Structure formats: C-alpha cells, structure tokens
Amino acid sequence: MSVSKSNERLIQWTFALCGAVSIFVTLGIFAVLFWETFHFFQEVPLGAFLFGTKWTPLFVQKQFGILPLISGTLLIALIAMIIALPLGISIAIFLREYASSHLRRTLKPILEILAGIPTIVYGYFALLTVTPFLQKVIPELAGFNALSPGIVMGIMILPLSVSLSDDAIHAVPEHLRMGAYALGAKRLEVVFRVVLPAAMSGIVSAGILSISRAIGETMLVTIAAGMRPLLTLNPLGPVQTITAYIVQVSLGDTPTGTLEYSSIFAVATVLFLCTFFLNTIAQRLRQSFQHMYA
Amino acid sequence: MKQITLDIRSLHVYYDSFHAVNNVSMTILEHTITSIIGPSGCGKSSFLRVMNRMNDLVPHARIMGEVLFRGANIYAKDMCEIELRRRIGMVFQKPNPFPFSIFDNVAFGLRIQKKHNKTFLRERVEESLRRAALWDEVYDRLHQSALELSGGQQQRLCIARALAIYPDILLMDEPCASLDPKATKRIEELLEKLKEEITIVIVTHNMQQARRISDYVAFFHTGELVEWGTSEDIFDHPQKQLTKEYTQGLFG
Ligand SMILES: Nc1ncnc2c1ncn2[C@@H]1O[C@H](COP(=O)(O)OP(=O)(O)OP(=O)(O)O)[C@@H](O)[C@H]1O
Ligand SMILES: [Mg+2]
Numbered sequence: 001m002s003v004s005k006s007n008e009r010l011i012q013w014t015f016a017l018c019g020a021v022s023i024f025v026t027l028g029i030f031a032v033l034f035w036e037t038f039h040f041f042q043e044v045p046l047g048a049f050l051f052g053t054k055w056t057p058l059f060v061q062k063q064f065g066i067l068p069l070i071s072g073t074l075l076i077a078l079i080a081m082i083i084a085l086p087l088g089i090s091i092a093i094f095l096r097e098y099a100s101s102h103l104r105r106t107l108k109p110i111l112e113i114l115a116g117i118p119t120i121v122y123g124y125f126a127l128l129t130v131t132p133f134l135q136k137v138i139p140e141l142a143g144f145n146a147l148s149p150g151i152v153m154g155i156m157i158l159p160l161s162v163s164l165s166d167d168a169i170h171a172v173p174e175h176l177r178m179g180a181y182a183l184g185a186k187r188l189e190v191v192f193r194v195v196l197p198a199a200m201s202g203i204v205s206a207g208i209l210s211i212s213r214a215i216g217e218t219m220l221v222t223i224a225a226g227m228r229p230l231l232t233l234n235p236l237g238p239v240q241t242i243t244a245y246i247v248q249v250s251l252g253d254t255p256t257g258t259l260e261y262s263s264i265f266a267v268a269t270v271l272f273l274c275t276f277f278l279n280t281i282a283q284r285l286r287q288s289f290q291h292m293y294a
Numbered sequence: 295m296k297q298i299t300l301d302i303r304s305l306h307v308y309y310d311s312f313h314a315v316n317n318v319s320m321t322i323l324e325h326t327i328t329s330i331i332g333p334s335g336c337g338k339s340s341f342l343r344v345m346n347r348m349n350d351l352v353p354h355a356r357i358m359g360e361v362l363f364r365g366a367n368i369y370a371k372d373m374c375e376i377e378l379r380r381r382i383g384m385v386f387q388k389p390n391p392f393p394f395s396i397f398d399n400v401a402f403g404l405r406i407q408k409k410h411n412k413t414f415l416r417e418r419v420e421e422s423l424r425r426a427a428l429w430d431e432v433y434d435r436l437h438q439s440a441l442e443l444s445g446g447q448q449q450r451l452c453i454a455r456a457l458a459i460y461p462d463i464l465l466m467d468e469p470c471a472s473l474d475p476k477a478t479k480r481i482e483e484l485l486e487k488l489k490e491e492i493t494i495v496i497v498t499h500n501m502q503q504a505r506r507i508s509d510y511v512a513f514f515h516t517g518e519l520v521e522w523g524t525s526e527d528i529f530d531h532p533q534k535q536l537t538k539e540y541t542q543g544l545f546g
Binding site: 173175176178179180181182183184185186189193194197198292293 | 346351379380383384391405406455456
C-alpha cells in the first residue's frame with residue numbers, strides 16, 4: 001500500500017519536473033530573444049527598422065530596414081498559398097465528398113509521404129529540378145528566385161492544407177447535407193452551396209495556419225531563393241526571407257555582441273509575433289467553428 | 295373519395311443482408327396525415343426514406359418492391375430522384391437549418407432551381423414562413439442567422455424551407471422528438487392546417503400525438519407492417535393483439 005503510494009508520488013514528481021523543464025526552456029528562449037532584441041533597438045530606431053527599405057547589415061554602410069525581408073517572406077508565402085490552398089481544398093473535397101472509401105484509404109498515405117520528405121530535399125528539388133524546368137518556359141527567370149521555392153513550398157505544405165481543410169469539411173454535420181439533398185439539391189450543389197459555406201471559417205483557419213507554416217519555413221528558401229534582400233514583388237528574381245537571413249548570419253562568422261548578431265533576434269521576434277498572431281486568429285476561428293456545430 | 299398519392303407494394307429494404315423492412319404494402323391518401331408508429335428499430339425511418347429516395351444516399355441500402363407516386367414507379371429508370379425530392383419533401387428529427395440567414399434557408403430550394411428573382415423570392419419566403427406559422431416571430435430579423443432561433447423555431451423553419459418549393463407530400467421523421475410540449479403543440483396545429491394543401495406522412499413515438507393528429511395510422515414491428523387503418527381502427531378497435539399492446543403502452 002505505502003509502496004504503491006510512494007511510487008505514485010514519484011511518478012507525479014517526474015511528470016511535474018518534465019512539465020517544469022519545458023516551461024523553463026520556453027521562458028529561457030523568450031528571455032534571450034527579447035533581451036537581444038532590446039539590445040538591437042538601443043542602437044537602431046524602431047521606425048528605421050520597421051519602415052526602412054534597405055537591409056544591408058553585412059555591408060560597411062549598415063542599414064536595418066526590414067521591409068525587404070518581409071516582402072521576400074510574404075512573396076514566397078503568397079506563391080505557396082496560391083498553390084496549396086485551392087489544391088488543398090479541392091483535394092479535401094474530393095476525398096470527403098466524391099472518393100470511395102477505398103480510394104481515400106489509398107490517397108491519404110501518399111499525402112502523408114509528401115509530409116515526411118525532409119525539407120532540404122524540397123530545397124534541392126526546387127533549385128536543381130523546378131528552376132531549370134521553369135527557365136525553359138520563362139527564360140528571364142534567375143537561377144535563384146522566389147517563384148520556384150514558392151511553388152515547391154506550396155507542394156510541401158499541401159498535406160497540411162489538405163488535412164486541415166478535410167477536418168473542416170468533415171466537421172460539417174451529415175444532417176446538413178441530408179437537408180440539402182431532401183430539397184432536391186444535386187451533389188455539386190450540396191458541396192458548393194452547403195458544405196463549403198458551412199465549413200468556411202474552418203477553411204479560413206486552415207489557410208491561416210498554412211500561411212503561418214509557410215513564413216516559418218527555412219531550409220527550402222535558404223537553398224533556392226537566393227540571399228538578396230530586395231524590396232520587390234517580382235517572383236522571377238532572387239529574394240531573401242527572414243528565416244534565410246537568420247541562417248545566413250548564424251552560419252557566418254559574425255561575432256556575438258555585434259549589431260548584425262543581435263539583428264537576427266530582432267527579425268526573429270518579428271517572425272514570432274507574426275506566427276503567434278496568425279495562429280491565435282486561426283485558433284479563434286476554429287473554436288467559433290466547432291462551437292457552431294457543437 | 296380521396297386520391298391515392300403513394301401506393302407502396304411489397305416493399306423490402308435491406309442494409310447488406312439485414313432485412314430492415316419486410317414486405318410492406320399500404321397506400322397514402324391525398325390530404326391526409328398518416329402516422330407511422332412502432333418500437334425503436336422497427337424500420338420506420340427506413341420506410342420513410344424510401345418514398346423520396348433518400349435511401350439512395352445510404353451506403354449498402356437496397357430496396358425491392360414498388361412505390362408508385364401518382365401511378366409512376368419512383369424507382370423506374372426514367373424517374374429523376376432530384377425531381378422526386380422536390381415533389382416529396384422531408385423534415386428530420388433534429389432541426390437542421392443551414393448556417394445561413396433565415397431568408398437564405400427558406401430560399402435555398404428555390405435558388406437551386408435557378409429562381410433568383412428578388413421579388414419572387416421575397417414573396418415566396420414570406421408565404422412559406424406564414425404557412426409554417428413562423429412569420430410573426432421572425433419577420434423583422436430575416437437576415438439573422440437561423441442558428442440563433444430556438445429549437446422549435448428552427449424546426450418550423452425547416453418546415454418552411456420544405457414548403458417553399460411546393461411539395462405535394464411532406465415526410466416527417468419524428469419532427470417533435472427534440473422539442474418541448476409547447477413547441478410540439480404548435481407543430482401539431484400547423485400540420486392540421488397544412489393537410490388541406492399537402493399530404494403528410496409522419497413518424498412518431500408519441501401515441502397521444504399520433505392519436506391527435508392522424509387520419510391513418512400504420513403500426514410497424516420488426517420490419518413488418520402489422521396493421522394499418524384509420525386512427526380509430528388502430529387505437530380503438532385493433533385487429534391484432536400486438537397492436538393493442540403497443541398502443542396501450544405495454545411495450546415500446
Ligand atoms: N444505414 C444503415 N445501415 C445498416 N443498418 C441500418 C441502417 N439504418 C438503419 N439500420 C437498421 O435497420 C433497422 C431499422 O432502422 P430504422 O432507422 O429504420 O428504425 P426506426 O424504426 O426508425 O427506429 P427509431 O425509432 O429508433 O428511429 C435497425 O435495426 C437499424 O439498426
Ligand atoms: Mg427512426
């Protein structure tokens with residue numbers, strides 16, 4: 001009796017410790033992030049950082065305007081979304097509303113394989129396969145560009161986009177479909193006039209989570225997008241994303257304590273705030289969606 | 295003499311090999327309310343879903359026998375189930391309004407028939423809501439979400455939605471099961487009025503309700519139609535012992 005009781009105590013404490021460790025690690029990350037960011041802003045004014053159009057931290061003439069990194073990040077995320085969202089929603093609709101259960105069971109694992117490929121493989125696929133192929137169609141496409149990693153990123157986050165859209169479509173109760181059929185609706189009408197509108201907030205939430213994933217993606221854009229922080233929306237030329245910049249500085253021989261060094265924490269904070277904001281909105285939408293049919 | 299609207303002949307329903315409805319023959323007369331009663335799992339819903347071919351949507355469901363709607367076999371090759379469901383509407387046990395506005399709910403069936411004229415829609419929506427005795431409660435908030443209505447209001451909205459496309463028959467599967475007695479009473483009054491215009495087939499577990507509203511009653515048990523006849527026949531002079539026991543509440 002007492003043995004099992006003390007055992008239980010031990011287990012409890014072990015779990016509490018594990019929980020505490022993860023909380024402290026998270027807090028530690030925040031502390032470092034914000035501390036270095038604070039350092040950075042003691043030397044660079046916030047306005048120049050947020051609205052500056054030149055990002056040249058590694059030049060002699062250092063300028064820290066984050067807009068080029070933001071435009072690079074958003075451009076690639078946008079291209080990825082143009083691929084991943086329509087395709088993801090269509091595949092989800094097909095799987096849920098049209099495919100036989102046999103076909104669904106075959107297709108889902110294939111999508112999961114897509115999700116299991118290491119991102120570095122996608123990076124080289126973009127650089128060495130997709131870019132040369134696209135150059136045949138668009139001769140003015142640069143070797144490093146936003147378009148190719150954008151497209152490949154779209155394929156990469158397709159499994160996420162499918163599975164989140166699928167959740168949203170699946171959450172639409174069957175009795176709504178039946179109600180529409182009973183009014184003489186055809187299958188296509190049931191899908192487009194009832195299921196999709198009813199799943200809309202869930203699908204929007206899926207889209208936002210996919211964007212959040214896209215702007216945090218690192219390896220693919222580091223390899224295939226070039227390292228040129230240009231304030232541009234031209235998909236044919238090179239760009240640099242926030243994540244790629246962080247990689248560049250981390251891999252280089254930038255000494256700690258310098259302004260370049262703390263700049264990666266400043267941009268990381270921006271990235272964190274963006275994804276945090278997006279995830280929070282997505283979470284809210286999901287809750288209101290689930291609440292609607294609870 | 296009332297016309298026969300639905301003529302059901304030796305109907306069987308199977309789910310895979312499970313025999314859910316066994317050799318049922320009966321008729322539904324125009325402008326009457328026919329109640330389907332019987333213990334849970336006896337095949338009432340299965341039977342009802344055959345009449346507007348909602349059973350087509352149930353996986354593994356198979357039917358045998360004939361259902362004639364005004365003389366035409368609804369399972370004939372040239373019968374379009376979409377068209378049929380527009381003539382034979384259905385109201386479900388759980389109110390299932392779409393997550394749209396009240397107006398868009400009622401207009402749904404018209405819009406999918408490509409009827410988009412604004413004045414026409416407005417008039418038909420109002421008329422349908424009046425027929426479903428809901429207009430007075432919602433006329434000033436037609437563009438609010440239907441999900442904000444109470445359960446009883448939602449069910450009447452579903453009735454209005456079905457009525458909007460002028461069906462000849464309304465099939466109702468325990469429409470009052472999730473409603474309180476007051477909302478139930480409103481729906482019963484509504485059905486009394488509606489039967490002057492349309493034919494109603496209603497599944498119910500509530501003996502008092504069946505007795506109050508129906509002209510005809512059909513008693514099902516383990517997939518078989520035990521007995522059917524006028525409300526009086528079934529409740530006051532049942533031919534079969536089983537019917538008597540069930541209607542007196544001796545089993546359920
Ligand atoms: N889709 C289905 N697949 C397999 N079996 C089914 C299906 N639908 C119903 N059944 C079975 O058929 C029988 C009749 O079901 P049905 O729903 O018609 O009964 P019911 O009389 O409406 O019952 P209740 O009063 O509980 O609604 C039941 O035994 C049920 O388990
Ligand atoms: Mg039933």
